[in-house]
Amino acid sequence: MPKPIALTLPLAKDDLATLRSGDEVRLTGTLYTMRDAGHARCLEYLREHGELPFGLAGQTLFYAGPTPPTPTQPFGSIGPTTASRMDFATPELMRAGIVATIGKGKRADEVRDACVEVGGVYFAAVGGIAALLAERVKTSELVAWEDLGTEALRRIEVEGFPAYVEIDTQGNRLYR
Numbered sequence: 001m002p003k004p005i006a007l008t009l010p011l012a013k014d015d016l017a018t019l020r021s022g023d024e025v026r027l028t029g030t031l032y033t034m035r036d037a038g039h040a041r042c043l044e045y046l047r048e049h050g051e052l053p054f055g056l057a058g059q060t061l062f063y064a065g066p067t068p069p070t071p072t073q074p075f076g077s078i079g080p081t082t083a084s085r086m087d088f089a090t091p092e093l094m095r096a097g098i099v100a101t102i103g104k105g106k107r108a109d110e111v112r113d114a115c116v117e118v119g120g121v122y123f124a125a126v127g128g129i130a131a132l133l134a135e136r137v138k139t140s141e142l143v144a145w146e147d148l149g150t151e152a153l154r155r156i157e158v159e160g161f162p163a164y165v166e167i168d169t170q171g172n173r174l175y176r
Contacts, residue, residue: 004162010058011099013119019165021172025123027161031062031102032143035081035151039089041144042153046096054143054153057097061086062125064102065150066140074140074156079130080104083122087111094118102163106175116171123163124174136161 002024007015009029019025034042045053063086066075083103090101091114101111102123115121125133139157146152166174 009060009158011060011121013099016099016119016121017169019121019168020170021165021168021174023165023168025163025165027060027102027123027163028159029157031060031156031158031161032056033062033064033066033078033154033156035063035065036085037148037151038145038153039086039093041148043089043092046092052093052096052098056093058099059097060100060102060123061093061098062102062156063104066134066137066154066156067130067150069140073134074137075134077130078134078137078156080125080127080133083107083111083124090114094120106173107167112167112171112173115167115169119169121165121169122167124166125161125163133161 004024004026006026063081064078066078070076080103082105087108091110094114100121102125104127136158137156141155143155144153
């Protein structure tokens with residue numbers, strides 16, 4: 001069994017181009033969490049200002065709604081949200097500069113096409129292990145949209161976060 005590929009975030013386009021659908025990865029560095037309502041706000045900002053807000057260009061979005069912190073961790077749990085819920089926004093956000101996304105489940109053909117067009121990827125995280133994934137989060141900072149609660153934009157630092165390449169830069173899919 002091949003060893004997981006260690007990747008440092010933010011991800012470089014050269015690194016993304018070497019990944020293949022089915023590769024197991026371990027991510028270390030900065031991720032941004034955002035879900036449905038956050039995506040709608042991000043699109044609104046992008047359309048009004050012509051660029052992504054809050055330094056999101058070149059970053060990876062993790063579709064997650066974390067729980068409150070524990071005495072020893074930034075979150076009690078943080079699991080992937082069903083990625084297809086963000087398909088309405090993902091192609092436009094990728095064209096504006098998002099290089100990768102993380103969630104669970106399949107994506108629309110439009111997301112696959114955007115990955116090919118911009119040289120981005122979609123990582124699948126394993127559902128049902130939210131408490132284990134929370135152990136990989138070292139810090140968390142609220143960036144914007146606090147009124148959205150768990151759907152707010154957060155910057156988190158992760159170490160050895162496990163995922164699989166579901167859609168690679170060539171458009172290959174793990175789930176198909």
